[in-house]
Amino acid sequence: MKTIWITGGSSGMGKAMALKFKTEGWNVAISGRNEERLQEAMGELEAIGAGAAIAVQHDVRDYEACTQALDQISERLGPVHALVNNAAGNFVCPTLDLTPNGWTSVIDIVLNGTFNCTHVLGKHWEREQLRDGSIINMVASYAWQAGAGVAPSAAAKAGVLNLTRTLAVEWGYQFGARVNAISPGPIERTGGADKLAVHVKEVERIRRNVPLGRFGTPEEIADLAFWMASDEMRYLNGECISLDGGHWLNKHPF
Incomplete structure (x- = not known):
């Protein structure tokens, strides 16, 4: 039975992915900073009979905390595949109004956090002599x-997208591992619209700019993540x- 570790797994797309992998029989470890939300998500995961699940509270910005989190997961669930x-972390702010702390806080979570968890997993794979692993990084179309x-x-x-492609080559050779990324469009029930759109009219404008005419769902992202990690996509x-329903391709919205 395979084990997956999902950071930011207590809500939104992360929780949807955790529920999907658990339903499909995987062992699932979710991690995040908010213990209360982690335990709420654990209640939903434990209601699914297949697989095992644990929650680990930690901050992805702290490399040692990431190491300890993976140690806890592997002790409870075995090798992490x-x-x-x-x-993630994000907020809307004109660049000239951005503070150095605001810049660093997002970079630390998104880029450094991704590196930290990825790097400790690579060390884990090396120790366990584990091959054929899979990493999925969450990006956004404004990355390119x-x-x-x-x-x-x-x-x-x-940076995460470039790291994805760099390790796809390096760790493909080294571990037989696959490293891929998902770029979600506007997704409902994730809080993203609330953070990136300050008015309901802005939310509706974003919706109209999606050629398929709607926001995506966390469950659709979860289905894609499972497919990408599955043996079907070796x-x-x-x-x-x-x-994203064609959102990023829509250069001239109606």
Whole structure:
């Protein structure tokens, strides 16, 4: 039975992915900073009969905390085969109004946090002599486009996308591992619209700019993540799949 570690796994897309993998019979470890939300998510995971589940409270910005989290997970669930780097932080702010602390806080969570969890997993794979693992990183289309007011997140996600492709090559050779990314579009029930749109009219504008005419769901992201990590996709490596209803392609919205 395979084990997956999902950071930021207590809510939104992270929780949806955890529920999907657990339903499919995987052992699931979720991690995050908020103990209360982790325990709420654990209640839902434990209601699913297949697989085992644990929650670990830690901060992805702290490398040693990431190491200790993985140690707890492997002690309880055995070798960890897969990782979803889902923990994120973002806010809208004109770049000239951005403080150095605001810049650093997002970079530390998104880019450094992704590196920290990925690196400790690589060390784990090396110790366990584990091959055929899978890593899925969550990015955004402004990693290769642009996004006014989200400079730190855009820069961090661009770094994550490059790290994805770099390790797809390096760790493909070293571990037979696959490293891929998902770029979600506007997704309902995640809080993203609340953070990135200050008015209900802005939310509706974003919805109209999606060619399929709606926001995506966390469950659709979870289905894609499971498919990408599954044995069906053993040859998928170094790719970024946009699941956004065609949103990022819409250069001239109606």
